[in-house]
Amino acid sequence: MTAELVRGQNHPLSQAHLEIRVSAGTPVVAAATLGDDGGTVRGVEWVAHPGTPTLPGLEVSRQAAADHRLAVDLDAMPEAVHRVHVLISLPQAGGGPVRFGAVAAPFVAVTGLDGGEVASYTITGLDSESAVVALELYRRQGAWKVRAVGQGYAGGLAELLTDQGLPQAQQLASGIHEAVAQGLARSVQAPPPRTADGDRSRQTAASALGPDQSGPAPYGTQGHQNPAGPYAPQGTPGTPPVPPAAGPGAGHPSGPAPADPSAAGPTPPPTGPAGGGPIDYSHPRRGTTAPPPPPPTAPPAAPGQPAQPVAGDATGWSMEERLYNQIWGMFEDLARTTAAYRSAVDFAESRLEKEIDQVLSDPRNRIGGQGDAAREAALARQTQLVDQARQALDRDLAQLVAEADVVEPALPPAFAGWDNPVWHSYRVPMEIPMALRIGDLGLPESDRLRIPLLVRLPLERGLWIDSGRTAMADDVFVDTHERRRLAMESAVAHTARLLAVYPADEFTVHLVDPAGSGAQALAPLVRSGVLAGPPARGAAGVADVLGRLTQRVDLVQMALRGGVADSLPPDFDTAQQLLVVNDFPHGFDDRAVTQLRYLADEGPAVGVHLMMVADREDAAGYGPLLDPLWRSLLRLTPVPDDHLADPWVGHAWTYEPALVPPGSGVLETVLRQVAAARTKRS
Numbered sequence: 275m276t277a278e279l280v281r282g283q284n285h286p287l288s289q290a291h292l293e294i295r296v297s298a299g300t301p302v303v304a305a306a307t308l309g310d311d312g313g314t315v316r317g318v319e320w321v322a323h324p325g326t327p328t329l330p331g332l333e334v335s336r337q338a339a340a341d342h343r344l345a346v347d348l349d350a351m352p353e354a355v356h357r358v359h360v361l362i363s364l365p366q367a368g369g370g371p372v373r374f375g376a377v378a379a380p381f382v383a384v385t386g387l388d389g390g391e392v393a394s395y396t397i398t399g400l401d402s403e404s405a406v407v408a409l410e411l412y413r414r415q416g417a418w419k420v421r422a423v424g425q426g427y428a429g430g431l432a433e434l435l436t437d438q439g440l441p442q443a444q445q446l447a448s449g450i451h452e453a454v455a456q457g458l459a460r461s462v463q464a465p466p467p468r469t470a471d472g473d474r475s476r477q478t479a480a481s482a483l484g485p486d487q488s489g490p491a492p493y494g495t496q497g498h499q500n501p502a503g504p505y506a507p508q509g510t511p512g513t514p515p516v517p518p519a520a521g522p523g524a525g526h527p528s529g530p531a532p533a534d535p536s537a538a539g540p541t542p543p544p545t546g547p548a549g550g551g552p553i554d555y556s557h558p559r560r561g562t563t564a565p566p567p568p569p570p571t572a573p574p575a576a577p578g579q580p581a582q583p584v585a586g587d588a589t590g591w592s593m594e595e596r597l598y599n600q601i602w603g604m605f606e607d608l609a610r611t612t613a614a615y616r617s618a619v620d621f622a623e624s625r626l627e628k629e630i631d632q633v634l635s636d637p638r639n640r641i642g643g644q645g646d647a648a649r650e651a652a653l654a655r656q657t658q659l660v661d662q663a664r665q666a667l668d669r670d671l672a673q674l675v676a677e678a679d680v681v682e683p684a685l686p687p688a689f690a691g692w693d694n695p696v697w698h699s700y701r702v703p704m705e706i707p708m709a710l711r712i713g714d715l716g717l718p719e720s721d722r723l724r725i726p727l728l729v730r731l732p733l734e735r736g737l738w739i740d741s742g743r744t745a746m747a748d749d750v751f752v753d754t755h756e757r758r759r760l761a762m763e764s765a766v767a768h769t770a771r772l773l774a775v776y777p778a779d780e781f782t783v784h785l786v787d788p789a790g791s792g793a794q795a796l797a798p799l800v801r802s803g804v805l806a807g808p809p810a811r812g813a814a815g816v817a818d819v820l821g822r823l824t825q826r827v828d829l830v831q832m833a834l835r836g837g838v839a840d841s842l843p844p845d846f847d848t849a850q851q852l853l854v855v856n857d858f859p860h861g862f863d864d865r866a867v868t869q870l871r872y873l874a875d876e877g878p879a880v881g882v883h884l885m886m887v888a889d890r891e892d893a894a895g896y897g898p899l900l901d902p903l904w905r906s907l908l909r910l911t912p913v914p915d916d917h918l919a920d921p922w923v924g925h926a927w928t929y930e931p932a933l934v935p936p937g938s939g940v941l942e943t944v945l946r947q948v949a950a951a952r953t954k955r956s
Contacts, residue, residue: 285393289387294346299904301364303451305321305363307440360410379901610922702778709729710729713726739761739768740912770798774945778951788810788816792857829846910931914929
């Protein structure tokens with residue numbers, strides 16, 4: 275049982291290896307301090323923060339993000355440490371909120387390595403505070419406990435650290451904020467599960483692992499793991515992190531690893547369990563089935579020239595799986611090569627400042643031509659370093675652009691953009707694809723390159739199309755009605771794509787539009803006849819749809835738990851169900867809100883999925899009650915916005931929704947084929 279703590283309450287910890295998860299709904303900085311038996315932090319070397327993320331028995335994230343996972347090993351804590359305080363703070367840069375009272379209540383949870391929650395705490399009652407002590411792990415009579423603290427500080431991180439007795443609090447707080455100012459990540463996007471054989475066949479170096487949607491994340495959102503294990507020593511405090519490998523293919527053979535092996539897609543039959551379970555007595559090298567076809571290989575390259583890219587050159591048991599792995603390989607390659615470029619630019623700038631400081635430290639160089647000459651030489655060296663880094667980045671980008679040019683035309687409809695010609699030869703599929711394209715991701719340094727953003731099917735979490743104001747500057751010129759119209763068009767495009775990639779009669783869509791405000795955008799879905807029924811209107815319509823879907827979830831859960839799944843009613847709709855909700859919370863009473871939360875939490879496991887088009891501010895009156903709902907959904911935007919971060923190095927990526935090109939009739943054509951296939955099946 276999970277202990278839901280309130281402020282001041284404590285709970286015993288029976289495990290030494292723990293993970294502390296932080297969800298804030300907005301980018302926050304996560305840190306931790308170590309205290310002695312009096313609670314005093316003895317120095318900056320007792321603080322784990324983005325600039326120094328690892329201490330003995332403790333590891334925090336290197337970036338600001340909406341979600342964090344901190345690793346704690348209580349057995350590895352020094353004897354002098356009796357307290358561990360988990361801190362969260364709002365960044366000082368990035369244009370985000372400046373006080374916790376303006377955002378959703380932060381949520382923290384202590385979990386074991388298996389993902390099971392030990393204790394959780396929702397930090398309510400914050401107002402003008404910009405930093406808060408969330409939790410305290412403390413040693414009492416040889417045993418460890420966790421206490422919910424929730425102590426906020428209006429003076430920010432500097433005031434918090436000062437209150438903990440740190441003399442250098444102001445300088446350390448400034449250093450922490452500077453460390454995250456360059457790479458502010460709004461939300462950490464989970465990577466896909468990898469295949470059993472790994473990712474791209476051309477990779478050779480070890481890869482960083484990333485968090486999975488369905489399981490525990492690595493220790494720190496950056497994904498830079500210690501090969502000796504998450505709790506092994508990783509250098510002394512203050513040691514700068516090793517920069518990520520540069521260039522396509524560097525440091526990424528396999529992509530992220532899944533927490534749940536069953537989610538990893540097709541895998542070869544096992545030859546025997548690693549520990550426990552039934553034993554397979556077949557010869558380990560005697561195959562009984564034909565091996566999978568090898569991936570395509572590129573023609574030999576001319577001496578001194580990079581190999582010509584080929585679509586599907588990653589490993590996999592089908593062309594679809596190889597393309598899937600190749601896209602995620604391109605995603606990681608772009609993340610790492612850009613990180614290498616940014617790291618080189620930062621090094622050049624810091625070296626320039628150091629050299630100029632050295633020149634100015636000698637009074638004789640402050641006047642006359644000697645000082646000017648030294649400064650010009652330092653500037654020339656900086657320019658040379660930056661130019662070299664840019665040349666390496668441009669070389670890698672050219673290779674990735676060439677790869678994208680051959681991959682995009684080869685994509686199946688589920689992976690392809692709406693402007694891809696593959697849609698003009700579309701036929702209703704016979705099998706469910708591995709994944710679905712929900713948009714594209716790009717970085718400022720690579721305007722020419724967009725990486726498809728794929729999510730696995732069936733959906734493991736719901737989708738939230740945010741119709742509120744986004745962080746992009748151009749959004750200030752878009753009024754409320756226009757944002758909601760764009761959000762509905764985005765939802766229709768995502769819904770149509772889901773209908774198109776599922777076999778006929780294996781995906782059912784329900785619409786809830788209480789006030790009818792989305793009628794114009796929903797017209798293509800309504801006219802085509804692909805919906806389970808007309809959009810539900812008013813409070814009565816909302817209650818009816820939610821009631822039926824809630825009853826369906828209950829029925830399937832009872833059948834599965836009782837082992838009688840075959841005894842479902844003959845007329846039971848076994849298709850995957852999607853509930854699209856517009857204009858939330860209009861038309862929702864307290865009971866309907868509770869049912870919606872229930873569907874978001876329990877529905878995906880039994881084939882009931884949620885897509886919400888909503889502005890979070892419209893539901894602000896519910897307070898922290900809806901925080902778990904927003905956290906359970908993958909936030910997407912109807913306009914370009916840089917709210918997603920990769921799991922490898924934490925860049926803030928610009929997300930662009932997968933929309934139908936203006937004036938194109940491809941969506942209506944596809945929906946007509948889906949409707950015709952359903953009519954034929956019935």
